[in-house]
Amino acid sequence: MSDLISSRNPESTDMDGQANRVVPDGGYGWVVVAAVALINMTNQSILSVFGQLFAGELQGDTFTAALITNLNSLALNFSGLFIGPAIKSFKPRNVAATGCVLVSLGLTLCAFATQSWHFIVGYSLFVGFGLGLISPSTFMAINSYFSSKRGRAVGVSLAGAGMGQVLIPHLVRYFLENHGFRYAVLAMSCLSLLGLIGAVFLKPLNPPAKHNNRRHIRLLAEGDVDKTQSSPLQVVIVSSNQSKSEVSPPKADTLCSRMAQRLVQAMDLELLKDLVFWSIIVGMALVYTATINFTMIFPGFLGQTAKLNSQLVAFCMSVVAGADIVCRLLLPIITDHLRIPYRVVFLIGIAGLFVARCVLAESQSLPVIISMSVLTGMMKSATVINNNLTISAHCRSDKLAGGLGLSMMSKGLIVITVGQLLGWVRDYADSYIICLYVQGAILLLVVLVWTPEIFYRHRRQRRATKSIETQSMDAPEEVTKLNS
16 A cells, blocks of 8 residues: 555656755645635535525426536536636636626526526526536635645545535525515525635645746747747757758647647647556546436435435435534544545545445335445545645646546536436336436446556556665665675
């Protein structure tokens, strides 16, 4: 396991050979963690009260409600298309603050909505896009302050969202019962603006290098002669028997090729050349989709298949949420102490979710359901905490923003495809049990693909470590022989 430790952190040097930043692993970083927890509690947890908040206005229109939530998830994840260039061009603090403002604006539009498309514009587009900006930008702020304690810091910040999921439903109920729908939504809009207070404290230790868009535009406007002289992307090869005067300048790039190069650079699309990165983002997207589908069908499974009453259904859902919150606080402490790689912890979480799905499908007795609810909450926290951490462990710091954006885009694509397929399976088979088995098959597929790859890389790193140790041990003996 010791030779896998290096996979917890990004590479120690950048491509130019310079050492990465030295992080304090605490200090002001804990203020940043508290600020992110506040942002998550007042913004990210709003997703959990959608049904409670809008059920009366949508008047039982399940199709419209599903359309609004699906488009919200699509906008949230496809904001990854812009998140890389946004974080490179602006500070994470500004991106997070913009996300909070968009969430507040979207909820304000919903408060005065009179037709379904108003909710689509307000909740699906504005709220979804705003939440998509918040998550990676806040992670980038935390990432700049922590190294060995990074998992612990992310767990505490995500526990803020869990606390919001516990407290905000009671606030929504109070406003709905005493002041009505409009004031309840406006209260949520004002609550989301409290995230701006947290955004003020998101001061990265070492902000990522700015992506100079103005310079790119200026380069595009320059003449061909200037471009051939200044562009670092053009290389002239001079043979040993050829004078410089005989060398003709390379052909000028077309406008489309230059724009494509800028796009690749801005979004870090060169990461897509890495097959391991593909495996990571697609695997995490499949787990994300299976988790969303399980959250959607779990109440129906408890009520219709397990025949539990509404109180027991609520109790089991609270057990899942409670176990999730507790493990978000405790699990990173354990894994950071043992220095287990983030991706390995994520893999263990996937395996645990697979076991929970299969056991729930086989037995619907109350003790089994409660115990599997606890296991589901624990393993869900392992995947949620280590989601962005797995990306940060694989990507260099200068590629992290782009990696997070590409991961979000993969989630959006798979949610709209595989997620819809899971919904079709549930409706076609008219069985929650079959849907649980299909979810389990998706989770098992990720386990079967990831396990050999992680094991192979572990063995390769182990051989490389032994080779280095052998060389270091042989070196003193050779020096002794030379001296004798």
